[in-house]
Amino acid sequence: MSKESTIYTYRLLKRVHYKPIFFQVYWILTVCAFLGATLAISFWSVPAGLIGVPVGVIGIPLVQTLLLRLLLRTKVKHAPQSWSWSYQLPWFGYAPGTDTYIALTKVRRLHFHVLWIVLVLLGCLYPWLPPSLFGFLIFTHLWLLLPRLIIIFLLRKHSSSGYLKINENDSSCYAQ
Template identity: 50%
Template structure:
C-alpha cells in the first residue's frame, strides 16, 4: 500500500518553502522595569496637567505615537516600495506603539527605530518658535519614553544585527538566525 497517495494525508508541494530558525538570544522582560515604567507614564502627564494646558498634554500622548507610526510606515514605503502589512498597535511594555507583528530583520528594526528617533527630534524641534519650551520638553519626553525601551533591547541584540531576525512575544524579545 502506497502511503503517499492517501487522500487525507497532507503533503508539501515542490514549491513549498520551509524556514528553520535558530534562537540566537532571548531577552525576558523583567517585571521590575514595567513597574518602574508605568508609574512614570502616570506621573508625568499628571504633573504636566498643572504646568501645561490639559489639552496639550492629551494631544502629546496621542500625537507622538501616531507620528512614530507615520514615520515607520513612510520609511517602509519609501525603502521597500510597499506598505507594512505585518505591523500592529501594541500596549505591552516594552514595545508600546506601532510594532512588527511577525519576524523582522534586526538590522531593519534598528534602522527604522534610529531614523524614527532622529526624525521626530527634528520635527519637534521645527515647532520651537511656535510652542512653549515646556510643551516641547514634554513632547521630547514622551518621544524618548516610548522609544528608549525598544532602543535598549535593540542595543542588547546588536551583536546579531547582521543576520538576526527579531520576534516580539508577550514575555520576551527573541532574536533568531535563519
C-alpha cells in the first residue's frame, strides 16, 4: 500500500435481513390490488383504465427517480454516481448502489421528501382524476416506498451516525 492510501473501518451496528415470506406476501397483495384497481378504473371509464394503469406502473417510479436525482443534485451539488436502478425489493426503483456506504440521515431525508412531494403532486391532480385512478396512483407510490421506509424505520436508532450499506440479502447500518 502506498502512504497516500486511505483505509476506512466500519463497525456493524445493525443488520436487517430480507425475509422471502415478506416479499411473497407483498407480491400477492400487489397482484390483488393491481387486479382490483384495473377492474375499478375500467369500471369508471375505459379511457382512464387504458391510460391510468400504465401511467401508475411506469409514471410513478419515473417521478420518484427524477425527484431523487433532483434532490441529490441540489443537496450534494453533483450527479449521484453511486445510485442506480434496482429491480429487487425492498429497494425497487432508484436506490443507492450495493458497493457504497451512504449516510442514513441522507437516505431518510431523501425518501421522506419524495414521499411527501409525490403525495402533494397527486393531491394537486385530484380534481381531474377519477377516484379509483387517484387511489391507484397513491397505492403505487406507497407500494414502492413502503419497504424502504420500513428498513429506515428499523434502523432509526442509528440514523444520526449510521451509514447504510445495501447488499443482496440484507441492509446493514455501520458506524465509521
